[in-house]
Amino acid sequence: MTVTAHWGTFDAEAHWRPGDLAELPAVGNRQGRLQVESMDELLVCLCAPGDPLLTRHPVPQRLREAWHDAGLRPSWHQVRGDGATAETAILTDPEALAVVAGSAAVAPYAVLPATAALATATGHTGSLPPVATVARVNSKAFSDDLVHRLGLPGAGRVVASTAELRRAVEEIGGPAMVKDPYGVGGRGILEIRSPAVLETVIGFLQRQAGRRTELVVQPRWPKRADLSGYVRISRAGQVTPIGIQVAHHQGLSHTGFGPLPAGLLDADRYTETLLLAAAELAATGYTGPAGFDSLLCDDGGLIPILEINARVTVGMLSAALDDRAREHGLRACLWRTRLAVPDGAGVDDLLDELHRDGLLYRGGPEPGVLPLTGAALRPPRARLECALFCPPEETGRWRDRLRTAAGRMAAVLR
Incomplete structure (x- = not known):
């Protein structure tokens, strides 16, 4: 059987972003390290049966059993090495390195400098695009240039100084979006609605002496x-x-x-x-x-x-699950929510509550909820990524039922 190894570094943009670029206010990553690293669990959505899924943190056994019952059946491996990326962690873990080397193909979340090093070390050289090309095409400046070249609607403007930034925002004449070339997930993106906010941003940029300015400015379209x-x-x-x-x-x-x-x-x-x-x-x-x-x-x-x-995107993972759901007459969507997690609780307790209410998706045509992340579900608050398998018009109802079940964890553990 041909297998494809899956792993991921979900803060990929930070590894493409040139170090000499000035930052927008609050451009830094506010997510905890565990939360970001454990998002690699989401790659289970792309795994064919038997595909190796390598994660930075242990995936609780109960969660893996729930995945299996729902038809998601990877060959799971914990990466026990250390490093700033999943790739560097794999490179320092002989067992994980052997798993990648023994796979017929590789499917990383994104191609980083460390990904190229891992591909070379495991015999997958030539299967990935050049890192410099990947970094270039992931810049929003490249996207904006492509829009201009193709003559598509929605072209913005790349600015290289605070003077150009002021001019571009003023010419829009209304709310403007200012974007870091490698901002992602709402980070590195600011909405400017007033001259005062614009001047605050300009002042912030001017205080970063020695760094160059490169930003994309677009209108805020209704x-x-x-x-x-x-x-x-x-x-x-x-x-x-x-x-x-x-x-x-x-x-x-x-x-x-x-x-x-x-x-x-x-x-x-x-x-x-x-x-x-x-x-x-x-x-x-x-x-x-x-x-x-x-x-x-x-x-x-x-x-x-x-x-x-x-790179891979979370939306692609949702599309992959939706393809599976259609086979059973359902549709699927990915949903992210924050949960209050009481002391001593974890994903096992959430699975217990979902099972008690008959909400846990087990594959087939019956609708349900399937948690996709578990390592970071820790007190006092945590972000849960889950899949809802149901008719689209029932999505809201299933979200409410999940919240109700999660809310009972605190009462159970008192």
């Missing part, structure tokens, strides 16, 4: 929906569509992804645009998965490319 489209580019340059999802946000941070509602947009025309952009991406030498963040405006206009993520 939106009807956030969209994401996904493709895969083969080593031969062939582009294959993966799917389209609706992204759900709270502020600038995403809270989930779900199926595209019927009639929301012309999916064929949207896909044609993404294929055109993906061909340009392939021409740079990039191969692998790519996601395109898009915006459906209030007036029905479409901004097809806000930015490009040349």
